[in-house]
Amino acid sequence: MLNLFLELLKLVKPLTGYMCLAVSAGVIGFLMAIFIPIFGTYAMADILGFKVPLSFNVLIILCFTFAALTGFLRYGEQLCNHFIAFTVLALLRDKIFSALRRLAPAKLENRDKGSLISMVTADVEIMEVFYAHTVSPMIIGGIVSIVMVLFIGSFHWIFGIIALLTYLFVGVFLPLYISKAGRKSGIRQRESFSKLNDYMYETLKGISEIFQFGVEKQRVDTISKIGTDLKNNQRKLKKYGFQTSLLNGFAMVFFPAFILIFGGKLYQTGQIDFPSMIIPVIALLSSFGPVLALSNVANTLLLVSASGKRIIDLINEQPEVNEITNGSNIIFNKLECDNISFSYQKENILNGLSLNLEQNKILSINGKSGSGKSTLLKLMMRFWETDSGTIKISDENINHINTSSLRVNQSYLIQNPILLDDTIAENIRIGNYNADLEDIKNAAKKASIDEFINKLENGYDTRVGELGDRLSAGEKQRISLARLFLHDAPLLLLDEPTSNIDSLNEGIILKSLKEASVDKTIILVTHRTSTKGIAEEYLNMSEIRKS
Ligand SMILES: Nc1ncnc2c1ncn2[C@@H]1O[C@H](COP(=O)(O)OP(=O)(O)OP(=O)(O)O)[C@@H](O)[C@H]1O
Ligand SMILES: [Mg+2]
The missing domain is CATH 1.20.1560.10 (ABC transporter type 1, transmembrane domain)
Incomplete structure (x- = not known):
């Protein structure tokens, strides 16, 4: 005491x-x-x-x-x-x-x-x-x-x-x-x-x-x-x-x-x-x-x-993963997972997973709920370190890449994105604080949300908090996606980006993603088969997870 x-x-x-x-x-x-x-x-x-x-x-x-x-x-x-x-x-x-x-x-x-x-x-x-x-x-x-x-x-x-x-x-x-x-x-x-x-x-x-x-x-x-x-x-x-x-x-x-x-x-x-x-x-x-x-x-x-x-x-408290400041800086050109295994406490989630992803390709990851799809994305972001095996970006082990450099190279859309109590424009601007309204609008168009925003009385200046429950899950998801398009990182990690979105808007978003893949590498976690159409590579987690 x-x-x-x-x-x-x-x-x-x-x-x-x-x-x-x-x-x-x-x-x-x-x-x-x-x-x-x-x-x-x-x-x-x-x-x-x-x-x-x-x-x-x-x-x-x-x-x-x-x-x-x-x-x-x-x-x-x-x-x-x-x-x-x-x-x-x-x-x-x-x-x-x-x-x-x-x-x-x-x-x-x-x-x-x-x-x-x-x-x-x-x-x-x-x-x-x-x-x-x-x-x-x-x-x-x-x-x-x-x-x-x-x-x-x-x-x-x-x-x-x-x-x-x-x-x-x-x-x-x-x-x-x-x-x-x-x-x-x-x-x-x-x-x-x-x-x-x-x-x-x-x-x-x-x-x-x-x-x-x-x-x-x-x-x-x-x-x-x-x-x-x-x-x-x-x-x-x-x-x-x-x-x-x-x-x-x-x-x-x-x-x-x-x-x-x-x-x-x-x-x-x-x-x-x-x-x-x-x-x-x-x-x-x-x-x-x-x-x-x-x-x-x-x-x-x-x-x-x-x-x-x-x-x-x-x-x-000691962090599970230390921030790296004396490692190397990278420019993304490929991603490799070599025989990675990972458990949360005792629960084994990934067991010897390997994959290779070349620059400007789209990888679609499927698998049943709980098979470790979100976990795999979080490991690529180095939220946790793998128990064994290595994840490499541009031939460098991500455990040796400066955390700031890793963040600049990756954009991550979480499964249930969160909007802040601020205007819609500011919520999108989080992706890039130097962006002007024009950039924000372009990003919103790619995420198929520009039309919806324009219909609001205050347009891009509408406060998210004022809308409260009026904003549907799909609308929130699309605003978060616009934020991601604005961030403009070479590697996009998208966790179910279209799970709450109807097929018409999904079509627009997938088209935007396909266009974006000219100079971006995209990993798309999804339950839907429709998203498979735009992917060059597939990974089914249910077949990999043995537990
Ligand atoms: N922070 C955590 N601590 C402990 N266990 C976790 C944690 N996060 C996830 N899990 C467990 O790990 C397993 C895989 O979770 P994960 O979120 O990766 O699955 P998923 O494939 O993304 O599922 P879904 O399709 O439902 O999103 C689940 O059994 C989950 O309960
Ligand atoms: Mg998930």
Whole structure:
């Protein structure tokens, strides 16, 4: 656990200066606030004729100055904390995205995509609470407590011990006890809450299916069941909250009263004077603030340990495939697969596959679902490395080709392409940021989507998000295909580019592909027989895969 926190702190090294500033402002601000009533008491003792270390005027001036400065310092502390909070959010997201960039695409292909999304949202938010509202209050609470123990102890060592016990009780023992008692309810609460969120989201997403099959009652019943669970848990957590404030209230009366009784005895026997009996009580009473702020810290730390571990694990994760930067650059002229085998974990997908593809030819890959067609394309892209055998492009093993050079030479259309919430023109422009509208339109024509786009009210400036479900699967596929035509790489890897497209539009696209094959090599994964017409080479995966 300690190791984890040290690693987490290392992540925000660039913010050390601001953290120190926040802690200094916090410590000085708290101490000044604590000393205002202490100076006030000294001033009163002065009026009553007792001997005090400072003159009345100095004491009053100090009271006013501290009061004014406290405000500024607390403001400064909050300012630093908020700055840290926002910067930490940006810093962590940046670290997570760089880690994902390094781990992609294999990591993103894996089946735990859901937890990645929660990591970039929920986990990062929790870490913000940790860095900006947990670490500095802990340090501030610790430093202020030490100073106050020394100050109170300077009147009598037993006062010091009582103060120390007070701070330990309120700042360490109570938070630990309550977090232990409420741990189960806390975890359950969060689980129920995210379950309710997920369930509501799923329900809204599938609302038409729910009505169609008449299962709305079951959905509503489940929602109210999770809701009741949530309510019961909340009640339990409230109970713990109530217990905490009760015990805190007890501590705030009990410990100062103890000093008062003990001090009274010392005063009676003449061992200390009157101010030395009262000041420690006032000092203790006015110094609860920083330790009270720690009452929630234990709960936060519990949350942080789970989220923090996920983030640290991701940042330290080794990629399945390393980016190559010191390899060679190539210009595509042929592709060869020599006896390649590949398994995802234990599941053997490819077993000794070989193929040769000359420049400017079209290869059609068929085979039943699950036979490894998409996997083969991903291996050619080096999303994963083969277990044995080699894939060569222009006679160079792809494991030795610079990743950037590989990407420039390949265009890959995934099976279920994704459009971004941007205009249609911008979605196509992703293929080549230097393209102008004319190039974009030409690419759209080749993908047989130009006519559809022109019919939209805002044409190429229509936002994809605004269209929502209006965009059919085939239309999305054709927009993605236009993006690919714009990319203009010599090797096109197309995973079922026409699976959602009617035969008329498919005909246009196949014609475009055939025309493109004048200077492009194309690998076409397809279930359809119609696409075979344009291919020179065939590969049937079902016959190859032996499992
Ligand atoms: N990231 C992954 N991790 C583990 N197994 C995977 C992964 N991706 C695919 N598989 C499995 O590998 C096998 C081949 O998948 P692949 O997607 O290559 O098939 P396909 O021939 O493209 O099928 P389809 O025609 O349905 O698209 C399947 O059994 C699939 O479940
Ligand atoms: Mg596939």
